[in-house]
Amino acid sequence: MHIRPEQETDISALRALISAAFATARHASGTEAQIVDALRTTGQLHLSLVAQAEGAVVGHVAFSPVWIEGHAPGWFGLGPVAVLPTHQGRGIGSALIRQGVSMLRNQGAAGCVVLGDPAYYRRFGFVQGALWYPGAPEGCFMQQPFRTTAPDGRVTYAPAFGSA
Template sequence: MIDLHIRSEQPGDAAAIAALLHAAFAGNPHSNHTEHLIVERLRASGHLAVSLAALLPEGRLIGHVAFSKVAIDGRDEGWYGLGPLAVLPQVQGQGVGTALVEAGLSVLRRKGARGCVVLGEPGYYGRFGFAQDAGLRYPGPPPEYFLALAFDSPAPQGVVAYDSAFAEPEALP
Protein backbone atom coordinates (compact mmCIF):
# COMPACT_ATOMS: atom_id res chain seq x y z
CA MET A 1 0.00 0.00 0.00
CA ILE A 2 1.35 3.37 -0.95
CA ASP A 3 1.25 6.39 1.34
CA LEU A 4 -1.90 8.35 0.50
CA HIS A 5 -4.46 10.69 1.95
CA ILE A 6 -8.20 10.36 1.27
CA ARG A 7 -10.44 13.38 1.54
CA SER A 8 -13.72 14.70 0.20
CA GLU A 9 -13.63 16.30 -3.21
CA GLN A 10 -12.75 20.00 -3.03
CA PRO A 11 -14.08 22.73 -5.38
CA GLY A 12 -10.79 22.92 -7.30
CA ASP A 13 -10.61 19.14 -7.96
CA ALA A 14 -13.03 18.88 -10.90
CA ALA A 15 -10.45 19.17 -13.70
CA ALA A 16 -8.01 16.76 -12.03
CA ILE A 17 -10.83 14.24 -11.43
CA ALA A 18 -11.91 14.47 -15.09
CA ALA A 19 -8.31 13.89 -16.25
CA LEU A 20 -7.97 10.97 -13.85
CA LEU A 21 -11.18 9.37 -15.14
CA HIS A 22 -9.95 9.74 -18.75
CA ALA A 23 -6.61 8.11 -17.90
CA ALA A 24 -8.04 5.32 -15.76
CA PHE A 25 -10.65 4.19 -18.31
CA ALA A 26 -8.68 4.87 -21.53
CA GLY A 27 -7.90 1.22 -22.25
CA ASN A 28 -10.95 -0.36 -20.62
CA PRO A 29 -12.93 -2.37 -23.20
CA HIS A 30 -16.07 -2.28 -20.98
CA SER A 31 -16.10 1.52 -20.81
CA ASN A 32 -17.89 3.92 -23.12
CA HIS A 33 -15.43 6.59 -21.87
CA THR A 34 -18.11 8.87 -20.43
CA GLU A 35 -17.19 8.38 -16.76
CA HIS A 36 -15.99 11.99 -16.52
CA LEU A 37 -19.35 13.15 -17.89
CA ILE A 38 -21.23 11.05 -15.34
CA VAL A 39 -19.34 12.68 -12.47
CA GLU A 40 -19.76 16.15 -14.00
CA ARG A 41 -23.52 15.65 -14.37
CA LEU A 42 -23.86 14.24 -10.84
CA ARG A 43 -21.92 17.21 -9.49
CA ALA A 44 -23.91 19.76 -11.51
CA SER A 45 -27.27 18.31 -10.41
CA GLY A 46 -26.28 18.10 -6.75
CA HIS A 47 -26.64 14.30 -6.84
CA LEU A 48 -22.98 13.46 -6.15
CA ALA A 49 -23.69 12.18 -2.64
CA VAL A 50 -20.12 11.15 -1.78
CA SER A 51 -17.04 12.10 -3.80
CA LEU A 52 -13.67 11.09 -2.40
CA ALA A 53 -10.19 11.82 -3.74
CA ALA A 54 -7.00 9.90 -3.01
CA LEU A 55 -3.84 11.99 -3.02
CA LEU A 56 -0.15 11.33 -2.68
CA PRO A 57 1.63 13.18 0.15
CA GLU A 58 2.72 15.93 -2.27
CA GLY A 59 -0.93 16.51 -3.23
CA ARG A 60 -1.16 14.72 -6.60
CA LEU A 61 -4.63 13.24 -7.15
CA ILE A 62 -4.29 9.53 -8.02
CA GLY A 63 -7.74 8.11 -7.32
CA HIS A 64 -11.42 8.98 -7.07
CA VAL A 65 -14.68 7.29 -6.12
CA ALA A 66 -18.24 8.56 -6.49
CA PHE A 67 -21.48 7.44 -4.84
CA SER A 68 -24.99 8.57 -5.77
CA LYS A 69 -28.50 7.60 -4.75
CA VAL A 70 -30.29 4.82 -6.59
CA ALA A 71 -34.01 4.13 -6.78
CA ILE A 72 -35.47 0.67 -6.25
CA ASP A 73 -38.75 0.15 -8.08
CA GLY A 74 -38.94 3.94 -8.32
CA ARG A 75 -38.58 4.51 -4.56
CA ASP A 76 -35.84 6.00 -2.43
CA GLU A 77 -34.93 3.13 -0.12
CA GLY A 78 -31.79 4.77 1.28
CA TRP A 79 -29.51 2.90 -1.12
CA TYR A 80 -26.57 4.23 -3.12
CA GLY A 81 -24.63 3.21 -6.18
CA LEU A 82 -20.84 3.05 -6.18
CA GLY A 83 -19.22 4.36 -9.32
CA PRO A 84 -17.27 5.33 -11.05
CA LEU A 85 -14.14 4.23 -9.19
CA ALA A 86 -10.88 5.29 -10.84
CA VAL A 87 -7.19 4.93 -10.05
CA LEU A 88 -4.32 6.16 -12.21
CA PRO A 89 -2.97 3.17 -14.16
CA GLN A 90 0.58 3.56 -12.85
CA VAL A 91 -0.56 3.08 -9.22
CA GLN A 92 -3.25 0.43 -9.74
CA GLY A 93 -2.79 -2.70 -7.67
CA GLN A 94 -1.31 -0.79 -4.73
CA GLY A 95 -4.41 -0.48 -2.54
CA VAL A 96 -5.68 2.92 -3.70
CA GLY A 97 -9.02 1.60 -4.96
CA THR A 98 -9.48 -0.53 -1.85
CA ALA A 99 -8.84 2.46 0.40
CA LEU A 100 -11.30 4.60 -1.56
CA VAL A 101 -14.07 1.99 -1.50
CA GLU A 102 -13.61 1.32 2.23
CA ALA A 103 -13.62 5.05 3.02
CA GLY A 104 -16.69 5.64 0.85
CA LEU A 105 -18.66 2.79 2.42
CA SER A 106 -17.76 4.14 5.85
CA VAL A 107 -19.09 7.59 4.87
CA LEU A 108 -22.32 6.02 3.60
CA ARG A 109 -22.80 4.13 6.86
CA ARG A 110 -22.28 7.35 8.86
CA LYS A 111 -24.89 9.05 6.63
CA GLY A 112 -27.40 6.36 7.58
CA ALA A 113 -27.46 4.61 4.21
CA ARG A 114 -29.18 1.23 4.14
CA GLY A 115 -26.99 -0.29 1.43
CA CYS A 116 -25.00 0.07 -1.74
CA VAL A 117 -24.95 -1.51 -5.19
CA VAL A 118 -22.19 -1.70 -7.76
CA LEU A 119 -21.87 -2.87 -11.33
CA GLY A 120 -18.43 -4.43 -11.39
CA GLU A 121 -16.07 -7.35 -11.10
CA PRO A 122 -17.34 -9.81 -8.46
CA GLY A 123 -13.81 -10.90 -7.55
CA TYR A 124 -12.83 -7.33 -6.71
CA TYR A 125 -15.98 -6.05 -5.01
CA GLY A 126 -16.65 -9.31 -3.16
CA ARG A 127 -13.79 -8.48 -0.77
CA PHE A 128 -15.91 -5.59 0.59
CA GLY A 129 -18.95 -7.82 1.13
CA PHE A 130 -20.73 -7.14 -2.16
CA ALA A 131 -22.56 -10.16 -3.56
CA GLN A 132 -25.35 -11.00 -5.96
CA ASP A 133 -28.83 -10.55 -4.55
CA ALA A 134 -31.50 -12.21 -6.67
CA GLY A 135 -34.11 -9.77 -5.36
CA LEU A 136 -32.27 -6.71 -6.68
CA ARG A 137 -32.14 -6.51 -10.44
CA TYR A 138 -30.43 -4.22 -12.92
CA PRO A 139 -31.50 -4.81 -16.52
CA GLY A 140 -28.87 -5.14 -19.21
CA PRO A 141 -25.52 -6.44 -18.04
CA PRO A 142 -25.00 -10.04 -16.94
CA PRO A 143 -26.54 -10.38 -13.45
CA GLU A 144 -23.33 -11.77 -11.91
CA TYR A 145 -21.76 -8.31 -12.28
CA PHE A 146 -24.53 -6.47 -10.41
CA LEU A 147 -23.73 -6.71 -6.71
CA ALA A 148 -25.31 -5.45 -3.48
CA LEU A 149 -24.19 -4.80 0.07
CA ALA A 150 -26.89 -4.32 2.73
CA PHE A 151 -25.70 -2.36 5.76
CA ASP A 152 -28.35 -2.91 8.42
CA SER A 153 -31.26 -4.95 7.13
CA PRO A 154 -32.17 -7.20 4.23
CA ALA A 155 -32.04 -5.54 0.83
CA PRO A 156 -35.30 -4.33 -0.63
CA GLN A 157 -36.57 -6.18 -3.69
CA GLY A 158 -36.97 -4.68 -7.13
CA VAL A 159 -35.37 -3.10 -10.15
CA VAL A 160 -32.53 -0.66 -9.44
CA ALA A 161 -32.25 2.60 -11.37
CA TYR A 162 -29.17 4.80 -11.26
CA ASP A 163 -29.34 8.58 -11.45
CA SER A 164 -30.10 10.00 -14.91
CA ALA A 165 -26.46 11.20 -15.01
CA PHE A 166 -25.55 7.62 -15.97
CA ALA A 167 -27.60 7.76 -19.18
CA GLU A 168 -25.69 7.98 -22.43
CA PRO A 169 -25.03 11.64 -23.28
CA GLU A 170 -27.10 11.45 -26.48
CA ALA A 171 -30.04 10.05 -24.48
CA LEU A 172 -30.19 13.05 -22.18
CA PRO A 173 -32.69 15.83 -22.96
Template structure:
Protein backbone atom coordinates in the same frame (compact mmCIF):
# COMPACT_ATOMS: atom_id res chain seq x y z
CA UNK B 1 2.47 3.44 0.91
CA UNK B 2 0.60 6.23 2.67
CA UNK B 3 -2.65 7.11 0.90
CA UNK B 4 -4.73 10.06 2.07
CA UNK B 5 -8.45 10.03 1.29
CA UNK B 6 -10.38 13.28 1.46
CA UNK B 7 -13.50 14.91 0.11
CA UNK B 8 -13.16 16.34 -3.37
CA UNK B 9 -13.00 20.14 -3.63
CA UNK B 10 -13.93 22.32 -6.64
CA UNK B 11 -10.25 22.88 -7.36
CA UNK B 12 -9.91 19.08 -7.83
CA UNK B 13 -12.56 18.88 -10.59
CA UNK B 14 -10.17 19.18 -13.55
CA UNK B 15 -7.83 16.52 -12.15
CA UNK B 16 -10.77 14.21 -11.39
CA UNK B 17 -11.96 14.62 -14.98
CA UNK B 18 -8.47 13.76 -16.25
CA UNK B 19 -8.11 10.72 -13.96
CA UNK B 20 -11.46 9.30 -15.10
CA UNK B 21 -10.59 9.95 -18.75
CA UNK B 22 -7.19 8.26 -18.45
CA UNK B 23 -8.41 5.34 -16.32
CA UNK B 24 -11.30 4.49 -18.63
CA UNK B 25 -9.57 5.37 -21.91
CA UNK B 26 -12.37 7.75 -22.93
CA UNK B 27 -14.38 10.55 -21.34
CA UNK B 28 -17.86 9.07 -20.68
CA UNK B 29 -17.22 8.49 -16.97
CA UNK B 30 -15.52 11.88 -16.63
CA UNK B 31 -18.61 13.56 -18.13
CA UNK B 32 -20.83 11.43 -15.87
CA UNK B 33 -19.06 12.77 -12.78
CA UNK B 34 -19.51 16.35 -14.01
CA UNK B 35 -23.21 15.79 -14.73
CA UNK B 36 -23.87 14.07 -11.38
CA UNK B 37 -22.26 16.94 -9.46
CA UNK B 38 -24.90 19.26 -10.98
CA UNK B 39 -27.83 17.08 -9.88
CA UNK B 40 -28.42 18.17 -6.29
CA UNK B 41 -31.07 15.45 -5.86
CA UNK B 42 -28.46 12.68 -6.14
CA UNK B 43 -25.04 14.27 -5.53
CA UNK B 44 -23.61 14.03 -2.01
CA UNK B 45 -20.43 16.14 -1.76
CA UNK B 46 -19.16 14.12 1.22
CA UNK B 47 -19.21 10.99 -0.96
CA UNK B 48 -17.09 12.34 -3.79
CA UNK B 49 -13.67 11.32 -2.55
CA UNK B 50 -10.15 11.58 -3.90
CA UNK B 51 -7.04 9.60 -3.07
CA UNK B 52 -3.74 11.38 -2.70
CA UNK B 53 -0.32 9.81 -2.72
CA UNK B 54 2.61 12.10 -1.94
CA UNK B 55 0.20 15.02 -2.24
CA UNK B 56 -0.88 14.15 -5.79
CA UNK B 57 -4.39 13.08 -6.77
CA UNK B 58 -4.23 9.47 -7.97
CA UNK B 59 -7.85 8.31 -7.78
CA UNK B 60 -11.49 9.23 -7.33
CA UNK B 61 -14.68 7.52 -6.20
CA UNK B 62 -18.26 8.74 -6.32
CA UNK B 63 -21.38 7.52 -4.54
CA UNK B 64 -24.74 9.03 -5.57
CA UNK B 65 -28.33 8.41 -4.56
CA UNK B 66 -30.37 5.83 -6.45
CA UNK B 67 -33.77 4.26 -5.88
CA UNK B 68 -34.93 0.67 -5.71
CA UNK B 69 -38.56 0.32 -6.80
CA UNK B 70 -39.71 -2.76 -4.93
CA UNK B 71 -42.20 -5.24 -6.28
CA UNK B 72 -44.73 -4.03 -3.71
CA UNK B 73 -44.47 -0.44 -5.01
CA UNK B 74 -42.20 0.99 -2.30
CA UNK B 75 -39.24 3.25 -3.03
CA UNK B 76 -36.06 2.44 -1.12
CA UNK B 77 -33.10 4.76 -1.23
CA UNK B 78 -29.67 3.32 -1.86
CA UNK B 79 -26.36 4.51 -3.25
CA UNK B 80 -24.60 3.77 -6.52
CA UNK B 81 -20.85 3.38 -6.40
CA UNK B 82 -19.91 4.76 -9.80
CA UNK B 83 -17.51 5.59 -11.14
CA UNK B 84 -14.26 4.74 -9.41
CA UNK B 85 -11.03 5.56 -11.22
CA UNK B 86 -7.35 5.16 -10.38
CA UNK B 87 -4.53 6.23 -12.67
CA UNK B 88 -3.25 3.12 -14.49
CA UNK B 89 0.31 3.45 -13.18
CA UNK B 90 -1.06 3.53 -9.61
CA UNK B 91 -3.41 0.56 -9.90
CA UNK B 92 -2.78 -2.55 -7.80
CA UNK B 93 -1.23 -0.43 -5.05
CA UNK B 94 -4.24 -0.26 -2.69
CA UNK B 95 -5.64 3.09 -3.82
CA UNK B 96 -8.94 1.68 -5.08
CA UNK B 97 -9.32 -0.39 -1.94
CA UNK B 98 -8.67 2.64 0.26
CA UNK B 99 -11.26 4.66 -1.68
CA UNK B 100 -13.89 1.93 -1.38
CA UNK B 101 -13.29 1.29 2.33
CA UNK B 102 -13.36 4.99 3.21
CA UNK B 103 -16.37 5.58 0.95
CA UNK B 104 -18.38 2.76 2.52
CA UNK B 105 -17.47 3.96 6.02
CA UNK B 106 -18.45 7.55 5.20
CA UNK B 107 -21.72 6.40 3.60
CA UNK B 108 -22.56 4.39 6.74
CA UNK B 109 -21.63 7.36 8.96
CA UNK B 110 -23.99 9.56 6.91
CA UNK B 111 -26.82 7.11 7.55
CA UNK B 112 -27.03 5.37 4.19
CA UNK B 113 -28.09 1.73 4.43
CA UNK B 114 -26.87 0.09 1.20
CA UNK B 115 -24.75 0.45 -1.93
CA UNK B 116 -25.15 -0.99 -5.43
CA UNK B 117 -22.23 -1.44 -7.83
CA UNK B 118 -21.75 -2.74 -11.35
CA UNK B 119 -18.23 -4.09 -11.50
CA UNK B 120 -15.81 -6.99 -11.36
CA UNK B 121 -17.13 -9.61 -8.93
CA UNK B 122 -13.69 -10.87 -7.93
CA UNK B 123 -12.76 -7.34 -6.87
CA UNK B 124 -15.88 -6.03 -5.16
CA UNK B 125 -16.66 -9.20 -3.22
CA UNK B 126 -13.46 -8.52 -1.22
CA UNK B 127 -15.33 -5.60 0.36
CA UNK B 128 -18.48 -7.54 1.19
CA UNK B 129 -20.48 -6.99 -1.98
CA UNK B 130 -22.61 -9.91 -3.13
CA UNK B 131 -24.78 -10.49 -6.16
CA UNK B 132 -27.76 -8.12 -5.93
CA UNK B 133 -29.93 -11.01 -7.10
CA UNK B 134 -29.42 -12.51 -3.62
CA UNK B 135 -31.76 -9.75 -2.42
CA UNK B 136 -33.99 -10.01 -5.49
CA UNK B 137 -32.62 -6.69 -6.78
CA UNK B 138 -32.32 -6.35 -10.55
CA UNK B 139 -30.63 -3.80 -12.81
CA UNK B 140 -32.70 -1.74 -15.27
CA UNK B 141 -30.50 -3.00 -18.13
CA UNK B 142 -28.84 -6.22 -19.28
CA UNK B 143 -25.65 -7.07 -17.40
CA UNK B 144 -24.10 -10.30 -16.16
CA UNK B 145 -25.86 -11.24 -12.92
CA UNK B 146 -22.65 -11.65 -10.93
CA UNK B 147 -21.41 -8.16 -11.96
CA UNK B 148 -24.42 -6.35 -10.45
CA UNK B 149 -23.76 -6.35 -6.71
CA UNK B 150 -25.04 -4.92 -3.46
CA UNK B 151 -23.84 -4.47 0.11
CA UNK B 152 -25.79 -3.71 3.26
CA UNK B 153 -24.21 -0.96 5.35
CA UNK B 154 -26.86 -1.61 7.99
CA UNK B 155 -27.78 -5.24 8.67
CA UNK B 156 -31.11 -6.13 7.08
CA UNK B 157 -31.26 -2.95 5.00
CA UNK B 158 -32.00 -4.84 1.80
CA UNK B 159 -34.52 -7.21 3.32
CA UNK B 160 -37.76 -6.91 1.37
CA UNK B 161 -36.01 -4.86 -1.34
CA UNK B 162 -36.85 -7.14 -4.23
CA UNK B 163 -37.25 -4.93 -7.26
CA UNK B 164 -35.47 -2.84 -9.88
CA UNK B 165 -32.78 -0.20 -9.38
CA UNK B 166 -33.39 3.19 -10.94
CA UNK B 167 -30.41 5.40 -11.67
CA UNK B 168 -30.59 9.13 -12.29
CA UNK B 169 -30.87 10.29 -15.90
CA UNK B 170 -27.17 11.18 -16.00
CA UNK B 171 -26.27 7.47 -16.20
CA UNK B 172 -28.13 7.10 -19.51
CA UNK B 173 -25.20 8.60 -21.43
CA UNK B 174 -22.57 6.12 -20.18
Protein backbone atom coordinates in the same frame (compact mmCIF):
# COMPACT_ATOMS: atom_id res chain seq x y z
CA MET C 1 -1.66 8.71 0.38
CA HIS C 2 -4.69 10.16 2.08
CA ILE C 3 -8.37 10.22 1.25
CA ARG C 4 -10.54 13.31 1.48
CA PRO C 5 -13.74 14.74 -0.02
CA GLU C 6 -13.30 16.44 -3.41
CA GLN C 7 -12.80 20.20 -3.54
CA GLU C 8 -13.72 22.55 -6.37
CA THR C 9 -10.02 22.92 -7.24
CA ASP C 10 -9.83 19.14 -7.94
CA ILE C 11 -12.41 19.13 -10.71
CA SER C 12 -10.20 19.47 -13.78
CA ALA C 13 -7.60 17.05 -12.40
CA LEU C 14 -10.42 14.58 -11.70
CA ARG C 15 -11.64 14.77 -15.30
CA ALA C 16 -8.14 13.95 -16.56
CA LEU C 17 -7.68 11.17 -14.00
CA ILE C 18 -11.00 9.46 -14.75
CA SER C 19 -10.41 9.66 -18.53
CA ALA C 20 -6.89 8.23 -18.16
CA ALA C 21 -8.04 5.38 -15.90
CA PHE C 22 -10.84 4.29 -18.22
CA ALA C 23 -8.85 4.76 -21.45
CA THR C 24 -7.37 1.28 -21.07
CA ALA C 25 -10.13 -0.34 -18.97
CA ARG C 26 -11.82 -3.50 -20.23
CA HIS C 27 -15.34 -2.18 -19.67
CA ALA C 28 -15.54 1.52 -20.40
CA SER C 29 -18.02 3.80 -22.12
CA GLY C 30 -15.58 6.70 -22.44
CA THR C 31 -18.14 8.92 -20.74
CA GLU C 32 -17.17 8.22 -17.11
CA ALA C 33 -15.67 11.70 -16.52
CA GLN C 34 -18.80 13.30 -17.99
CA ILE C 35 -20.99 11.16 -15.74
CA VAL C 36 -19.21 12.51 -12.67
CA ASP C 37 -19.56 16.08 -14.00
CA ALA C 38 -23.27 15.52 -14.68
CA LEU C 39 -23.81 14.03 -11.20
CA ARG C 40 -22.13 17.09 -9.71
CA THR C 41 -24.14 19.64 -11.70
CA THR C 42 -27.43 17.88 -10.93
CA GLY C 43 -26.67 17.74 -7.20
CA GLN C 44 -26.47 13.95 -7.17
CA LEU C 45 -22.80 13.47 -6.42
CA HIS C 46 -23.61 12.39 -2.89
CA LEU C 47 -20.07 11.36 -1.98
CA SER C 48 -16.99 12.17 -4.02
CA LEU C 49 -13.73 11.02 -2.46
CA VAL C 50 -10.29 11.77 -3.73
CA ALA C 51 -7.03 9.94 -3.01
CA GLN C 52 -4.11 12.30 -2.85
CA ALA C 53 -0.45 11.30 -2.96
CA GLU C 54 2.51 13.66 -3.00
CA GLY C 55 0.22 16.61 -3.65
CA ALA C 56 -1.46 15.04 -6.69
CA VAL C 57 -4.89 13.53 -7.12
CA VAL C 58 -4.36 9.84 -8.00
CA GLY C 59 -7.72 8.20 -7.34
CA HIS C 60 -11.42 8.95 -7.12
CA VAL C 61 -14.70 7.28 -6.22
CA ALA C 62 -18.25 8.55 -6.64
CA PHE C 63 -21.44 7.48 -4.87
CA SER C 64 -24.86 8.67 -6.03
CA PRO C 65 -28.45 7.86 -5.05
CA VAL C 66 -30.26 5.01 -6.76
CA TRP C 67 -33.98 4.35 -6.86
CA ILE C 68 -35.51 0.99 -6.10
CA GLU C 69 -38.84 -0.07 -7.49
CA GLY C 70 -41.16 -0.34 -4.51
CA HIS C 71 -39.72 2.81 -2.92
CA ALA C 72 -36.96 1.46 -0.67
CA PRO C 73 -35.15 4.70 0.23
CA GLY C 74 -31.56 5.34 1.27
CA TRP C 75 -29.70 3.26 -1.31
CA PHE C 76 -26.65 4.46 -3.21
CA GLY C 77 -24.65 3.31 -6.22
CA LEU C 78 -20.87 3.04 -6.17
CA GLY C 79 -19.12 4.30 -9.29
CA PRO C 80 -17.34 5.26 -11.25
CA VAL C 81 -14.13 4.43 -9.39
CA ALA C 82 -10.82 5.29 -10.99
CA VAL C 83 -7.12 5.18 -10.14
CA LEU C 84 -4.39 6.67 -12.34
CA PRO C 85 -2.84 3.83 -14.38
CA THR C 86 0.59 4.61 -12.89
CA HIS C 87 -0.83 4.11 -9.39
CA GLN C 88 -3.05 1.04 -9.90
CA GLY C 89 -2.51 -2.14 -7.93
CA ARG C 90 -1.30 -0.39 -4.77
CA GLY C 91 -4.51 -0.55 -2.74
CA ILE C 92 -5.76 2.95 -3.61
CA GLY C 93 -9.01 1.79 -5.23
CA SER C 94 -9.68 -0.53 -2.28
CA ALA C 95 -9.03 2.24 0.25
CA LEU C 96 -11.40 4.62 -1.58
CA ILE C 97 -14.17 2.02 -1.76
CA ARG C 98 -13.79 0.95 1.89
CA GLN C 99 -13.82 4.54 3.10
CA GLY C 100 -16.84 5.47 0.96
CA VAL C 101 -18.88 2.45 2.03
CA SER C 102 -18.01 3.11 5.66
CA MET C 103 -19.08 6.77 5.36
CA LEU C 104 -22.42 5.77 3.80
CA ARG C 105 -22.99 3.31 6.61
CA ASN C 106 -22.20 5.94 9.24
CA GLN C 107 -24.58 8.37 7.56
CA GLY C 108 -27.40 5.86 8.07
CA ALA C 109 -27.77 4.78 4.43
CA ALA C 110 -29.75 1.59 3.77
CA GLY C 111 -27.24 0.03 1.40
CA CYS C 112 -25.10 0.28 -1.68
CA VAL C 113 -25.13 -1.38 -5.10
CA VAL C 114 -22.39 -1.78 -7.69
CA LEU C 115 -22.16 -2.93 -11.29
CA GLY C 116 -18.77 -4.45 -11.94
CA ASP C 117 -16.46 -7.43 -11.74
CA PRO C 118 -17.51 -9.67 -8.81
CA ALA C 119 -13.89 -10.80 -8.42
CA TYR C 120 -13.04 -7.27 -7.37
CA TYR C 121 -16.16 -6.07 -5.52
CA ARG C 122 -16.83 -9.20 -3.45
CA ARG C 123 -13.84 -8.32 -1.24
CA PHE C 124 -15.69 -5.19 -0.06
CA GLY C 125 -18.78 -7.10 1.06
CA PHE C 126 -20.88 -6.87 -2.11
CA VAL C 127 -22.97 -9.95 -2.83
CA GLN C 128 -25.60 -11.00 -5.30
CA GLY C 129 -29.12 -10.40 -4.06
CA ALA C 130 -32.68 -9.68 -5.05
CA LEU C 131 -31.99 -6.20 -6.43
CA TRP C 132 -31.52 -6.23 -10.17
CA TYR C 133 -30.39 -3.94 -12.93
CA PRO C 134 -31.66 -4.43 -16.48
CA GLY C 135 -29.03 -5.73 -18.88
CA ALA C 136 -26.35 -6.37 -16.24
CA PRO C 137 -24.14 -9.34 -17.13
CA GLU C 138 -24.76 -12.41 -14.97
CA GLY C 139 -23.36 -11.93 -11.45
CA CYS C 140 -22.08 -8.40 -12.07
CA PHE C 141 -24.80 -6.45 -10.28
CA MET C 142 -24.18 -6.68 -6.55
CA GLN C 143 -25.52 -5.22 -3.37
CA GLN C 144 -24.48 -4.56 0.20
CA PRO C 145 -27.37 -3.96 2.59
CA PHE C 146 -26.43 -2.03 5.73
CA ARG C 147 -29.56 -3.18 7.54
CA THR C 148 -30.90 -6.64 8.28
CA THR C 149 -33.52 -6.78 5.56
CA ALA C 150 -32.65 -6.13 1.93
CA PRO C 151 -35.37 -5.11 -0.51
CA ASP C 152 -35.93 -6.62 -3.91
CA GLY C 153 -36.72 -4.88 -7.16
CA ARG C 154 -35.32 -3.12 -10.14
CA VAL C 155 -32.66 -0.44 -9.54
CA THR C 156 -32.45 2.83 -11.47
CA TYR C 157 -29.34 5.04 -11.44
CA ALA C 158 -29.35 8.85 -11.53
CA PRO C 159 -30.21 10.35 -14.95
CA ALA C 160 -26.56 11.55 -15.24
CA PHE C 161 -25.58 7.97 -16.11
CA GLY C 162 -27.84 8.00 -19.15
CA SER C 163 -27.34 11.57 -20.28
CA ALA C 164 -23.53 11.68 -20.32
